[in-house]
Amino acid sequence: MRPEELPEIRHLHLFRDMTQANFEALMASSYAQNFPQGLEMIRQGDPADFLHVVVEGSVELFARWGGREGTMAVVRPVSTFILAACIRDAPYLMSARTLERARIILIPSSDLRAMFRRDPEFSVAVINELASCYRSVVRNAKTLKLRNSRERVASYLLRQSLLAGGVPSYALPVEKRLLASYLGMTAENLSRTLRTLEESGVKMDGARVIITDRAKLNALAQPDTLIDGPDMFANESGSGLPAAGQ
Amino acid sequence: MRPEELPEIRHLHLFRDMTQANFEALMASSYAQNFPQGLEMIRQGDPADFLHVVVEGSVELFARWGGREGTMAVVRPVSTFILAACIRDAPYLMSARTLERARIILIPSSDLRAMFRRDPEFSVAVINELASCYRSVVRNAKTLKLRNSRERVASYLLRQSLLAGGVPSYALPVEKRLLASYLGMTAENLSRTLRTLEESGVKMDGARVIITDRAKLNALAQPDTLIDGPDMFANESGSGLPAAGQ
DNA sequence: TTCCATTTTTGATCTGGATCAAGTCTTCTC
DNA sequence: GAGAAGACTTGATCCAGATCAAAAATGGAA
Secondary structure, three states, rough: OOOOOOHHOOOHHHHEEEEEEEEHHHHOOEEEEEEOOOOOOEOOEEEOOOEEEEEEOOOEEEEEOOOOOEEEEEEEEEEEEEEEHHHHHOOOOOOEOOOOEEEEEEEEEEHHHHHOOOHHHHHHHHHHHHHHHHHHHHHHHHHHHOHHHHHHHHHHHHHHHHHHHHHHOOOOOHHHHHHHHHOOOOOOHHHHHHHHHHHHHHEEOOOEEOOOOOOHHHHHOOHHHHHOOOOOOOOEEEEEOOOOOO | OOHHHHHHHHHOOOOOOOOOOHHHHHHHHOOEEEEEOEEEOOOOOOOOOEEEEEEOOOOOEEEEEEOEEEEEEOOOOOOEEHHHHHHOOEOOOOEEEEEEEEEEEEEHHHHHHHHHHOHHHHHHHHHHHHHHHHHHHHHEEEEEEEHHHHHHHHHHHHHHOOOOOOOOEEEEOOOOOHHHHHHHHHHHHHHHHHHHHHHEEEEEEEOEEEOOHHHHHHHHOOOOHOOOOOOOOOOOOOOOOOOOOO
């Protein structure tokens, strides 16, 4: 593990409150690994031997059933993923693959489980982290159940703008193909939907989103704190899609 | 609070490991409340002042957006609900209403939060509970994203049979209208789907489910441990729909 | 029991999205 | 900078599921 990575990890909510000694003990049994692009490093159903921390690159969490698959989240540095499986010592429910070359820290889940029985501050941090992750997935399920695909696209575009500080224009942080899968629709349907959204206040220019009429977009997306956050992306828990650059 | 209720609550995974003194302290600040049928006792967006424990009756957790609403889960005795909101001291993401006359124990969430900072066994229990709830919702999101409504119905019916011990026949534990909402479809569509499932090994007789050809039903439902459990309903966390009687 | 309200079913129709099939545009590689 | 692979778009068609409307069945309450 590189020296500059330790403080980055230490800085995560999950680890910042534990004692230095305990943190070091946890890191001592961990190690870093580099993965090439497109590698499936976790297959759903595998035993959860390691808590993963992305320190470089990005990772897609996705689920498979039968022949189908769907994107559940994208994780970017610096954040952890699949904490719940590690804690339950249960099989991963999701698969993970790198979207680009990525560097991951692997923390043995047995050490993790031992640690929150020893360090009360750490266990409080785990509680907060899990509660936060739970709420993220609930928000996600709400969107899937209550909004149609047009509304999901609109609220996604609006949310990204807000996360970037309310900017009127920004670049999509992921490929459209992936975004479509995350939003639970086909790439074709997303493409068409984006076109028709021009009447509703957003225009696309390649991967660039240009909000031309925020009021109109708002009317369609009907953003709701209890679905769209804040705190949907505010934590470092690795749920949801990353914030847009710029 | 009635004397027979305390041991029932104490028996929950969440509370069984804490010290007796701490449990009593928690219960001392709690109180019971009876609600008539159909009462919305929690509105999404309200501050999470109390952890709820159903000791009698049943409760529907549902979400609203715009004019639409969808059932997220049904909670039956004895189990807790909306733990995550209490821990984060954040607004409820879901609403709750009684499906029948219900008796609920209300535990002040501030006491709860104070407690897991004091009782390490309790905080471990909270961690396990939250991790388990998290995984339930992820399974839920997977079903919504990866299965169509026919497959969701089939796997639901099969799962219920399994939970009841692999029986070939059982009664639906909830109204079809509610089941439809839980499965993310209209009542009409559920009704029609149930009819067409007769070719796939299940027959309905009112609220009674009769599995006539388990192999065929299995082929359609393609049950998957990473979606359908075990442990989807195994905990007392209040996620999912209750197990079928008989 | 009778009446009223709700749930469930059935039918007809409509539509949001999926699917299939080309094409065009990017991006990376050699 | 040519070629190939993948991403994105566009068009045509199809189908799962929603919607609207109205019967039929259930289940309470008086």
